[in-house]
Amino acid sequence: MTTSRPTTIDAGTVLATDPDWWRQAAVYQIYPRSFADANGDGIGDLKGITSRIPYLVELGVDAVWLSPFYPSALADGGYDVDDYRDVDPKLGTLADFDEMIAALHAAGIRLIADIVPNHSSNRHEWFREALASPRGSAARDRYLFRDGEGPDGTQPPSDWQSIFGGSAWEPVGDGQFYLHLFAREQPDLNWANREVRDDFLRTLRFWSDRGVDGFRVDVAHALAKDLTYPLRSHAELEEMKLATDGAHPLWDREELDEIYAEWRAVFDEYDPPRIAVAEAWVAPSRRHRYAAPTSLGQAFNFDLLRANFDAAEFHEIVDRNMAFSAETGSSNTWVFSNHDVVRHATRYGLPDDPDNEGDVGRQWLLAGGDPAEVDSERGLRRARAASLFLLGLPGSAYLYQGEELGLPEVAEIPDSERQDPSFFRNAGVEVGRDGCRVPLPWVADAPSFGFGPSAASHLPQPAWFASYAVDVQADDPTSTLSMYRRALALRHELQGTEKLAWVQLDEPEVLGFQRPGGWTVVTNFGTSPVALPAALAERELVLASGPHPDPAVLPGETTVWYR
Template identity: 75%
Template sequence: MTNTLTDETSVVLANDPHWWRQATVYQIYPRSFADANGDGIGDLVGITSRIPYLAELGVDAVWLSPFYPSALADGGYDVDDYRDVDPKLGTLADFDVMIAALHASGIRLIVDIVPNHSSNRHVWFQEALASPRGSAARDRYIFRDGEVPDGTEPPSDWQAMFGGSAWEPVDDGQFYLHLFAPEQPDFNWANREVRDDFLTTLRFWADRGVDGFRVDVAHALAKDLTYPLRSHAELEEMKLVTDGSHPLWDREELDEIYAEWRAVFDEYDPPRIAVAEAWVEPSRRHRYAAPTSLGQAFNFDLLLANFDAGEFRAIIDHNIQSVSTTGSSNTWVFSNHDVVRHPTRYGLPDDPNRENAISKRWLLHGGPASQLDAERGLRRARAATLLMLALPGSAYLYQGEELGLPEVADIPDADRQDPTFFRSPGVDVGRDGCRVPLPWTATGSSFGFGAAGAHLPQPAGWGSFSVETEDADASSTLNLYRRALWLRRDLQDAEELTWHAHPSGSDKVLWFERPGGWHSVTNFGDAPVELPDGEVLVTSAPLIGGALPAAATAWLRRQAR
């Protein structure tokens, strides 16, 4: 199988099948990154214009969130056509220019693939609506008759992830399943035509030079819908099952589906890679990370943890041990397009129950100022990120975290776009706060995002977080990320880690060593601690008389003993 890369580009991108194992991957939410044509929505040309910024930052790959034709019922995760570009974002020709420019800068591209559901505007779903019960067109999705006696009630009381019923009625009395929004009907992955069409889609993008895929809701494709359907309460009780018996999540049939995907990835040289978004029990994550499957699976454990040395140590140990059994590598992450940005999470009151970061949104709804310590949050975020970047494995960053951007809490209801907000009014404020367009300049109507403003309102003080402002400040979060990412490229070696006990005996200090005499020390405590001897390479906060202050991380290089 061939691809569209030129010989010159192939020289820049070494033919390394293991490039992903310790890569730094930068997620771009395209509608909020850079707007080149001035319509208020970010686009592919805007991304291309900012590739020098990404190259200077020091990332190895870009993960591009959905850019396909979409009505934006769920931020682009409602896909009309899996093998095209949304006209609001550009064209396939723009995509080709963008990927060539990325590759020429030594940056690979991972694209989002959304296999659990299409949009309700997809040609297949429109055909299904126009076709009778029991037709081949309807079998591509999950249609069921309503409940007896009159058939007007949904097939079950299941609730969608975004609120409301998971079943939507159609004109002839049947209902279709949507685990998310009604505009996102679920595919029937027991249908061979659905499976084959996605294999075609994978090859379509791989042939254009795409280096890998981030697989949305990877644990949801296979479903057991045999009657009688279990109740919503029964499904809630089964959330923690680890034997593949849940009707909707993490089923054993996924092994066969992803083995077919792996066969497609391995047609290419180097093989295309994939990373699963699979919110499953950690003991089940290996199924997606196996070399016979997708090869990597997101590890959200640090994202869900408090800023606590004991939690971090336990999570790191567990995950390093887990990947040693699969042959995969870890995927560390603190922020993405679905969760509260971590500078804000760390500025909220500590949560002894380690609740999911998404559930903390209620703290932001209706006056977070009294509960949010923004300075502490950013300080902790910088320390945690520097620790994470020192760990073996790949690091996934979300656009704007290199600027220390906080969550935008006070978006007017009239400007919100997330379906979670509309389907659960007063309960969940939604995810728009982490999707506000980036500030590139200190001033201007959209702080350099685009000529016609931004599709989500930016705070008045957004300019203080801008690339222009932080570029000129040696102590900024942007310059911390730049230093750390370039050092990381030089320092990453064997995927090994050795813990050291701090001389103070404090359990609030995490100190580990990587091959080549590279050390990372993080102070989770409230008082400064002494650093071990060595050359200080980078710190998340200024040292105090040579000591590491509270909520700070330092990297050092020490002579081998």
């Protein structure tokens, strides 16, 4: 039977001052514009989130990670922030935010807010002031303005390319350019400027005082930069991409230690201390700088997200990250899907490609995202097996909205409906990330599949969404939603110690590990059924990712939990 939390909880008990609540939390990422729409305008909003809190309680998550909800022109899905201390009017008000967080806390669910410190939007009051001010002014020093090159100063300061394509430098018409590592609407802030640092400390306190329990730090490895002339070439930067000495001019610099030490001091003003998790795409040997208790305290591990569905890869990744957590004193962060990548139910349905470093989803996007290339049944079967493997591991599990429904990527979005800047800035070569951001299906036969009270949806929902709707899956004991609910309920019984021991099995495509308390998780990564040792088969089978008719035989691409 599925066990879940009641819809009303004594928050004073559940949210007691436990400084370690995050270490083994199940954190559910909400992309607010695509979660639930309360007013029918086709855009998800804060009231919509509040209305779905009973669903989150029944799902069994410990915290919500809320992607950007700030005022924004949506040049990059809300990661272009106009005002760091307000709510986008299209999503609600500060009063709606306060109501939402109070309801989450009353339900025993904490809130992690996304914060975007590397860049503001070009509509931010600071940037508007910078454009209206002369070169060399204090207003421009909050950003990274540099003089143009060439005889007439019309050439960019370097040949650097932005993440979304095109030059990383944008001219402002007076002989200067500003740096934007992402979209031109996202000017990079100057973190060598004391005013910038102090303003973000105020922002951390602003949301912490409103009850936010922690922060997910966007592009945490990019804040500090060295723009000393002469600037290196783009080719040189590419060669230094995963430097392990902090020498890259743009990524993972040593100055970040001082910046995040100041953040940690703010976090520790609260009881329990506010937590943070870094999005830091750095060499594994450098990740500890962000996960240290004197820094942000936790850093995303994207290793499983990039891995093929392969026993040897999973084994090596778990071993390496368990050693990392032991060395740093942090906890592991396991993740398969988020708002930036192809959903893993689709990724696992694509042919394995051991030569692309686990980036098969991105290669598929670059090739146009053809649904015909996806074996959807195999993708879902593998995704369910991988998710049960992940949810059994010690550490925190970060889940992305819709993965509990087994949602695949939506590839069939017309060009005219796309929103992701990577699609437009790469001349339509890359279809972008919109396919994982389509509004969720809640009710199979309702307008917008129950996303809102009208048929409006800011990204088009395909007809096949009906079979994945929450109301279709909720009472089906074999559904992906039921599997997640059961796993998350059982997961709370695993949270004693952050250790595991591998179970010795003779099959190279089968991995098994044991957690204290007698829990054992076994995954068959192969396609053929495998006979299990009698000692395992005789245990109590409490959960399986797929049909398991014979307790002595583990089907291919299947995970089971024993107690």
